[in-house]
Amino acid sequence: MTREGLQAAALVLATMTMGLITGAFALYAHTVMPGLSDTDDRTFVTAFQELDRSIINPWFMAGGFIGALVFTALAAGLHIGGAARTVLPWIVAALVLYLIAVVITIGVEVPVNDDLKAAGDPDQIANLATVRNDFDETTWARWNVVRTLTSLAAFGCLAWSLVRHGRVAASTEGR
Amino acid sequence: MELAQGLVMFVATLTMGLAAGFLYAYAHDIMPGLGRSDDRTFVAGFQAVDRAVVNPWFLAGFLGAPLLTGVAILLEATDDGDREVMWWSFAAFVLYFIVIAITRRVHLPLNAELQAAGDPDQIADLAAVRQRFEARWVRWHVVRTVANVAAFGCLLWALVLFGRAT
Numbered sequence: 416m417t418r419e420g421l422q423a424a425a426l427v428l429a430t431m432t433m434g435l436i437t438g439a440f441a442l443y444a445h446t447v448m449p450g451l452s453d454t455d456d457r458t459f460v461t462a463f464q465e466l467d468r469s470i471i472n473p474w475f476m477a478g479g480f481i482g483a484l485v486f487t488a489l490a491a492g493l494h495i496g497g498a499a500r501t502v503l504p505w506i507v508a509a510l511v512l513y514l515i516a517v518v519i520t521i522g523v524e525v526p527v528n529d530d531l532k533a534a535g536d537p538d539q540i541a542n543l544a545t546v547r548n549d550f551d552e553t554t555w556a557r558w559n560v561v562r563t564l565t566s567l568a569a570f571g572c573l574a575w576s577l578v579r580h581g582r583v584a585a586s587t588e589g590r
Numbered sequence: 591m592e593l594a595q596g597l598v599m600f601v602a603t604l605t606m607g608l609a610a611g612f613l614y615a616y617a618h619d620i621m622p623g624l625g626r627s628d629d630r631t632f633v634a635g636f637q638a639v640d641r642a643v644v645n646p647w648f649l650a651g652f653l654g655a656p657l658l659t660g661v662a663i664l665l666e667a668t669d670d671g672d673r674e675v676m677w678w679s680f681a682a683f684v685l686y687f688i689v690i691a692i693t694r695r696v697h698l699p700l701n702a703e704l705q706a707a708g709d710p711d712q713i714a715d716l717a718a719v720r721q722r723f724e725a726r727w728v729r730w731h732v733v734r735t736v737a738n739v740a741a742f743g744c745l746l747w748a749l750v751l752f753g754r755a756t
Contacts (some may be wrong), residue, residue, distance in 0.1 A: 438610060442615045461635075574603050
């Protein structure tokens with residue numbers, strides 16, 4: 416595969432995984448959390464625990480959360496030097512924006528998710544309302560909106576860099 | 591014209607990506623997660639999430655994706671360049687049409703049926719309600735997710751080709 420082909424492949428994969436992870440964050444923002452917030456404490460705790468256990472799966476990790484980071488970094492690396500460097504600022508911007516989402520996830524969301532799971536079987540929890548209250552779904556949801564927005568911006572930067580990449584590729588072919 | 595075409599393709603790709611990510615997350619997270627829950631949590635959880643899904647953000651993606659892809663195709667068709675970009679967009683449109691068809695035929699009726707079962711605390715046989723719903727919903731969901739991700743991929747490639755042509 417030519418260098419241009421590798422660049423295109425990395426950039427398409429980065430944009431695809433970034434779109435998929437942004438869609439997942441957005442789903443939690445506009446549907447899952449508003450939906451679960453209307454449920455009783457037992458349903459909320461049980462459902463969130465199970466959703467959180469399920470999300471650690473290869474499709475999510477490779478096709479979204481980790482994949483977006485790795486493919487964007489790879490695309491950036493492949494665009495260093497040569498005519499392709501005009502695309503680089505857009506990819507780097509995407510990487511920085513997505514890093515914010517990763518930091519929010521690991522720094523804010525994962526610790527409270529783990530606390531909720533550590534509370535154990537909902538049928539054995541004496542005070543479900545307290546556990547739900549400690550989880551603080553309002554704060555969780557607020558930070559989730561922030562990471563959704565930074566991921567969306569990263570997704571936009573990558574989609575635009577696909578166009579820019581095409582332009583550079585065409586100009587170096589002398590078309 | 592080229593600017594308009596580029597903008598429409600760009601926004602179409604973003605909405606298609608959000609729609610694909612939405613279905614993808616249901617496939618790998620929401621349904622397996624609720625799937626491991628007891629019958630009452632499954633029914634109550636799905637009902638609650640399904641009630642919340644009819645919101646402007648979701649609809650912007652779900653309906654915006656085909657609408658904007660359609661407009662992009664029209665703009666590409668009036669362009670006198672080569673037709674490659676248009677065909678990739680057209681492929682995305684057809685694939686997304688499959689997503690809509692499956693959603694209307696399979697998922698919306700099943701969702702409506704689950705809502706109609708009413709308050710989970712009043713349902714006599716929760717297991718039966720769940721059984722009529724879950725397996726069929728999940729099976730067809732995998733098909734529409736694959737179609738939607740493929741549609742998204744077609745639009746990504748169309749963006750690269752658009753960049754090459756302009």
